Amino acid sequence: MGEQITNQQPVYPLAPESKIPKSDEESNTLLSNELRRKKRIKLAIYIAAFVVFQTIVILIFSLIVMKVKTPKVRLGTIELRKVTTTAGTQASSPSFDISFTTQVRVKNTNFGPYKYDSSNATFLYRGVTVGEIFIPKGKAGMLSTKKVSVIVSVNSNALTSTTSLGNELGTGTLTLNSQAKLSGKVVLMFVMKNKKSAQMNCTISIKLNADNAVDLNCK
Structure with missing residues (x-):
């Protein structure tokens, strides 16, 4: 038999997958x-x-x-309405009878309202009460000043000794003091309440010989 010749292509192995x-x-x-x-x-x-x-x-x-500060209470500008003074003679004692308008100002520097109760402000001459006004209860809003207009009348009727008054009137200046205390609460965040008392201490100097000018100094 004759030889069979087969044409076979050479077989090569597959290349491995490429790797990084x-x-x-x-x-x-x-x-x-x-x-x-x-x-x-x-x-x-x-x-x-x-x-x-x-x-x-x-x-x-x-x-x-949230820091609570004590409110301040002060008097505002004073405008005189009536000024009657007597230096004193042998027949009469030294005296004064004065009325004026002013404002009670409650300054609140807190981030919440200050609600205060009613109170009184007294006016004194050398420690003796010579006049008084009523301060109704109220509220000073957040970062604001509550202003209450008042009429004040003061006179020397309550003085038991007028010797110093005669000397003072002779100098042309009458000095009075005004004091007040307000008790209330500062309300923060509609919930927190802090008790605070505001106090006033003012000195009023009336220049009797200079068109009744007034010097006001409050602490």
Whole structure:
């Protein structure tokens, strides 16, 4: 038999799948870890900044908004209505009879209203009460001043000794003092109530020989 000649193509083994070199894999892994690390650092910075900001806000709120200050009560501008004085003679004692208009001003610098009870303001000459006015209960709003207009009448009828009065009238100046105390509460956030008493101490100097000018000094 004759030989059979077969034409067969040579068989080559399949090439292995291409792989990323090991060094490239490690590089990608390191890069991914570095990105995650930077993200965590940024997140930590944002959180820290937020905490600091909140702390500052709370601190400012506590020191400014929630801090309760004592309201102030003062007299406003005095306008004289009647001034009658007698220097004194052998037949009569020194005396004065004066009336004027003014305002009782309650200044509230708190971030909440100040509610106060009714009270009185007294006017004194050398420690002796020579006049008095009634201050009705009221409310001074947040960061505002409550103004109450009043008419004041003072005279020397209650003085038991008028020697010093005669000397003072002779100098052309009559000095009076005014005192008052208001008791009330400052209300914060509609809930917190803090008791506060506002006090007034004013000195009134009436210049009898200078068109009845008035000097007012309140503490």
